[in-house]
Amino acid sequence: MHPMVLDTPRTRLRLWQETDRPAFAALMADPAVMADLGGPIDRAASDAKLDRYIAAYEGHGVCRWAVESQDGDFLGYAGVMPLPADHPLxxxxxxxxxxxxxxxxxxxxxxxxxxxxxxxxxxxxLPEIVAFTAPDNIRSQAVMDRLRMQRDPARDFTAIYDGVNPWRGLLWVALPGRTSALPIARS
Known part of the structure; x- marks a missing residue:
């Protein structure tokens, strides 16, 4: 089976490989990257998270994809996942x-x-896909706006993740009719 790849003008979304684990762990250990997400996590937690992303693709055909530049530089991840059963949404x-x-x-x-x-x-x-972020994460809120997602304050929530202090999530919704302005090639 040919591995799924989504190409955009400047990025490539692809399935994870074992060789991605160190770069993924470094991303998850960066205090600035993880500032709105409960703080950095260690290698064991990072590996467990990556295993969930891989399993999501195997089970659903979607996941948090590895994102790299078109020249192969690891940039991070982006993608859709089922919410955990214990999530407020x-x-x-x-x-x-x-x-x-x-x-x-x-x-x-x-x-x-x-x-x-x-x-x-x-x-x-799907009838909808949601996104949520912390009130002070202005960068992610701007991404949600550029994705033409709609803010839904009635569905904001508070949760406790990984035993940390209560975390407040602001919610946006994407509907199937929203259109992307980006050309996407699938291979």
Whole structure:
């Protein structure tokens, strides 16, 4: 079976490989990257998270994809996953992204997330995909706006993740009819 790849003008979303684990662990250990997400996590937690991403593709054909530049530089991840059963918004599907600091502010998150959303809507015929972020994560809120997601304050929530202090999530919704302005090639 040919591995799934989604190409955008500047990024490639692809399945994870074992050789991605060190770069993924470094991303998850970066205090700036993880500032709005409960703080850095160690290698064991990073490996467990990556294993969940791999399993999501095997089970659903969508996941948090590895994102790299078209020349192969690891940038982070973006993609759609089923929400865990204990999540306040479950059952449902969410999109998330996380990029290395050197990729911030360059439009990569929007480009990769648009490809992931389009693919998930085509593959799964979902009625909606949600995204959520912390109130102070203005960068992710801007990405959600550029993705033409709609803010839904009635579905904001508070949760405790990994035993940390209560975390407040602001919610956006993407619907199948939203259109991506990005050309996406699937191979």
């Amino acid at each position: 479950a059952p449902g599907w969410d999109i998330g992204w996380r990029l290395v600091r050197r990729a911030w502010g360059r439009g990569y998150a929007t480009e990769a997330a648009a490809a992931a959303l389009d693919h998930a809507f085509l593959r799964l015929a």
